[in-house]
Amino acid sequence: MDAKRESEPTPMKNPTATQRKTDRELVVTRTFNGPARIVFEAWTKPEIFKRWWVPKSTGMSLLTCEMDVRVGGTYRLVFRHDAFPEPMAFFGRYIEVTPHSRLVWTNEEDEGGEQVTTVTFEEKGGKTLLVVHDLYPSKEALDAAIASGSTGGFSEQFEQLDELLVTLGASVGP
Amino acid sequence: MVQYSESGLDASFAALSDATRRAVLEQLGRADASITELAGKFHMTLTGMKKHVGVLEQAGLVMTEKVGRVRTCKLGPRRLQEETAWLERYRQLWEARFDELDTVVEELKRKEKVDGRKKRE
Numbered sequence: 001m002d003a004k005r006e007s008e009p010t011p012m013k014n015p016t017a018t019q020r021k022t023d024r025e026l027v028v029t030r031t032f033n034g035p036a037r038i039v040f041e042a043w044t045k046p047e048i049f050k051r052w053w054v055p056k057s058t059g060m061s062l063l064t065c066e067m068d069v070r071v072g073g074t075y076r077l078v079f080r081h082d083a084f085p086e087p088m089a090f091f092g093r094y095i096e097v098t099p100h101s102r103l104v105w106t107n108e109e110d111e112g113g114e115q116v117t118t119v120t121f122e123e124k125g126g127k128t129l130l131v132v133h134d135l136y137p138s139k140e141a142l143d144a145a146i147a148s149g150s151t152g153g154f155s156e157q158f159e160q161l162d163e164l165l166v167t168l169g170a171s172v173g174p
Numbered sequence: 175m176v177q178y179s180e181s182g183l184d185a186s187f188a189a190l191s192d193a194t195r196r197a198v199l200e201q202l203g204r205a206d207a208s209i210t211e212l213a214g215k216f217h218m219t220l221t222g223m224k225k226h227v228g229v230l231e232q233a234g235l236v237m238t239e240k241v242g243r244v245r246t247c248k249l250g251p252r253r254l255q256e257e258t259a260w261l262e263r264y265r266q267l268w269e270a271r272f273d274e275l276d277t278v279v280e281e282l283k284r285k286e287k288v289d290g291r292k293k294r295e
Contacts, residue, residue: 038283
């Protein structure tokens, strides 16, 4: 089975688009070559979800993946990253579960307020247009996410910069 | 500051080497502000704050606009580039996930076909 898959020509990848729609919103869109019921299944069954949610290129691994996909049900994902000693937990609850078309959950790990993720699945001609919409509690929360997600984090960069300047100052100083 | 004018990167480094200027950038990330407001917030003279803003502006980290007698400061194009770069990394993460998901979808499609055949038999 695996050997056969490898010998098949790789189909053209569908493009992934991201956009900061407003001060508080991020949107990701992508089309999948399969019906909505299959794509939806991949988002709602933990044993399938954990196969694709944490690609190896991120340097992260998923330690636990608990998902109780129904309105009011909770989820908890625990990751480990090579660069951090402590595992990181992401958790929240599902607030809308409409089979094959819509999935809404909260992200409650940040103390700054609840972030809400909405995923919609729209089937057309056997393909599914997927839209992931992240709504942050405030502009500040999204700005902070962007700042901390910059290579190594903003403050860390500044610290490195400080060190560099000290070194430069020392070498060219009188 | 003359020695830094040769390259934009040097100007950025120099601008960011000062704690007050970094704090000003963080403040402007939350909301645009006039030089008077910034001076008040950081307990500085207007002249002192003007100098800091001038350094940040030269580095492209801050933009200023004068309306009437008030000069308003906001984050400049270099900061926007940073956001664009972050969005691109964010896109790459999703792309990597979705490439894996493609494989999963193909597998589920095949499985569905096989299961469907079995049912008809």
